[in-house]
Amino acid sequence: MKCEKCGKNTATTHIKSIVNGVAKEINLCSLCAANEGYGNISNVGLAGMLASMFGESLQSVNENIGVKCSVCGATFSNVAKTGKVGCAECYNTFKNELLPYLKRVHGSTVHAGKVPNSAPLIVKPIQKTVDDLRTQLNRLISEEKYEQAAVIRDEIKRMEENSNG
Amino acid sequence: MGRWYKENSNNSIVVSSRIRLARNLSGMPFPSRMNDEQREKLKQTVKSAIEESNTPFAKLLKYIDMSSVPENEVMAMVERHVISPEFAKSVKNRAIILSDDESISIMIGEEDHIRIQVILQGLQLEKAYDIAERIDSLLYERLHFAFDSQLGFLTECPTNLGTGLRASVMLHLPVCEAQGEIQSLSETVGKIGFTVRGMYGEGSKSEASLYQVSNQITLGLSENNAIRNLEIITNQIIEKEMKLREELDTLKLEDLSYRALGTLKYARIMSSKEMMNLISKIKLGLDMGIIKEEINPIELLVESGPFMLMSKKGEMTAKERDIERATELRKKMT
Numbered sequence A: 001m002k003c004e005k006c007g008k009n010t011a012t013t014h015i016k017s018i019v020n021g022v023a024k025e026i027n028l029c030s031l032c033a034a035n036e037g038y039g040n041i042s043n044v045g046l047a048g049m050l051a052s053m054f055g056e057s058l059q060s061v062n063e064n065i066g067v068k069c070s071v072c073g074a075t076f077s078n079v080a081k082t083g084k085v086g087c088a089e090c091y092n093t094f095k096n097e098l099l100p101y102l103k104r105v106h107g108s109t110v111h112a113g114k115v116p117n118s119a120p121l122i123v124k125p126i127q128k129t130v131d132d133l134r135t136q137l138n139r140l141i142s143e144e145k146y147e148q149a150a151v152i153r154d155e156i157k158r159m160e161e162n163s164n165g
Numbered sequence B: 001m002g003r004w005y006k007e008n009s010n011n012s013i014v015v016s017s018r019i020r021l022a023r024n025l026s027g028m029p030f031p032s033r034m035n036d037e038q039r040e041k042l043k044q045t046v047k048s049a050i051e052e053s054n055t056p057f058a059k060l061l062k063y064i065d066m067s068s069v070p071e072n073e074v075m076a077m078v079e080r081h082v083i084s085p086e087f088a089k090s091v092k093n094r095a096i097i098l099s100d101d102e103s104i105s106i107m108i109g110e111e112d113h114i115r116i117q118v119i120l121q122g123l124q125l126e127k128a129y130d131i132a133e134r135i136d137s138l139l140y141e142r143l144h145f146a147f148d149s150q151l152g153f154l155t156e157c158p159t160n161l162g163t164g165l166r167a168s169v170m171l172h173l174p175v176c177e178a179q180g181e182i183q184s185l186s187e188t189v190g191k192i193g194f195t196v197r198g199m200y201g202e203g204s205k206s207e208a209s210l211y212q213v214s215n216q217i218t219l220g221l222s223e224n225n226a227i228r229n230l231e232i233i234t235n236q237i238i239e240k241e242m243k244l245r246e247e248l249d250t251l252k253l254e255d256l257s258y259r260a261l262g263t264l265k266y267a268r269i270m271s272s273k274e275m276m277n278l279i280s281k282i283k284l285g286l287d288m289g290i291i292k293e294e295i296n297p298i299e300l301l302v303e304s305g306p307f308m309l310m311s312k313k314g315e316m317t318a319k320e321r322d323i324e325r326a327t328e329l330r331k332k333m334t
Helices: A030-035 A046-060 A076-082 A095-106 A130-142 A146-164 B036-053 B071-079 B085-089 B125-140 B174-178 B182-191 B223-246 B250-266 B272-287 B297-303 B306-313 B318-333
Strands: A013-019 A022-028 B014-023 B061-065 B095-099 B104-108 B114-121 B146-148 B165-172 B194-197 B210-215
Touching: A076 A095, A130 A146, B014 B125, B036 B061, B036 B095, B036 B104, B036 B125, B071 B085, B071 B306, B104 B125, B114 B125, B125 B165, B125 B223, B165 B223, B165 B272, B174 B182, B174 B223, B174 B272, B182 B194, B182 B223, B194 B223, B210 B223, B250 B272, B250 B318, B272 B297, B272 B318, B297 B306, B297 B318, B306 B318
Parallel strands: none
Antiparallel strands: A013 A022, B014 B114, B014 B165, B061 B095, B095 B104, B104 B114, B165 B210, B194 B210
16 A cells, blocks of 8 residues: 555555544555654654653652752752763662663663673662661651552562561 | 774675773762763773773773864764764863774763773674773773662663663665665664664764664663674665665666766865765665775765864865865865
8 A cells, every 4th residue: 555645655654543523544654654743752862752751750750859869969850851860879769760661661670781790899789678668668658658658568578578588 | 903984895785883882980970960070080080990901902092181182173083983973062071092093982971981982894793892892891890880780780871771782883775765765674673672873873864875773772681682683683684775776777776876976076066965975876886886996985975074174174164175075085086
């Protein structure tokens, strides 16, 4: 099937839209589809995609907006706006917020490449301590966010069982 | 090794291979949150790490403070792919460690503290990675890199997290481009975590049908797998371009490439855009065995860049540059 816009290339994108209750269907080639704004997500630039993803998350994790990275002072809102983190410690501070997005960008949250093996390296697992989690749990309970609190409670339980066993 | 654009490649579709590793020092904020004092300290720390390593390898490398480089030469370095356009935007408090042949460049203070880049002519991803990896090891013997056992090497932008590796190839795809295949190519490789961009990376357009294909995923995928996947994709793109080339009308192709050659040889005024366009056609003619002259089109293209010309001959207006470009090309080709 030829593209219904340029009539030249093969149509590869089928677009169905409903505007004011009127359904419309059109078949476009990838070039015309991109021109109409139905392009591939990778073309908006990764930073843009990240910023928009972070922006969206800001509303759902706004309880953390006030939290500042203890090393560089960045807030999660800084990270979300620029798509850049302030320092290495930010990955620790904003881990819970960042992990879902790392998963979306990379399809994974676990490094599978080179591990430096020389002595001067500081290898610090990003894992919140039980104390950190307790603080978070208390805050969530005081804010009556019981669903999120339950997740944290289970995590504390699991960590304690692991360290005892 | 030599400069990537000076060596005439036998594998004509792949113009160059590039490896970039992003590394950061622990205990220092990432570049966008650094003050001048921290930036200065960063430069000196990396400089001494290389100098003190005392390996024969390190002796090939030279430290250059970017603030000492003339403006036109900074931009000429971008045209030679020695530094990124991003790095050239602000040279203040930035430095580079560079090998003689410019195949190795270590950018200090770009988006990450350290960006190790190796660029080689043709399809040589594994060799380029091998060199980059050696520099990486040499550096981390002396520096504390920000590394996390779960997330790998920590980078300013989460899109580089993990291996910090960006492997890319620059491909000459005139026929894929002419037949409107680039968009669908971009979509296909996009689905498997790769991206197609113009000659100078993100957001840039290609004037000479040169495209960069590179990996996007850096977390959960090893360096070797990322490189191997890119090689597989590259070979498939080559196959596609070759297949489309076979279907071309020989006479039309001869006409197209000889016209381009004639114009490049005899024109008196030549814009950068026209030059790139013609070189692409000449390269196609050369690679298809139509033009048999001893020409390295990629070298002509890089050396005819606006800043390459001005870095050599001094400041010029756009009009003067176009005349100078035509004169230079005529000299080189006749």
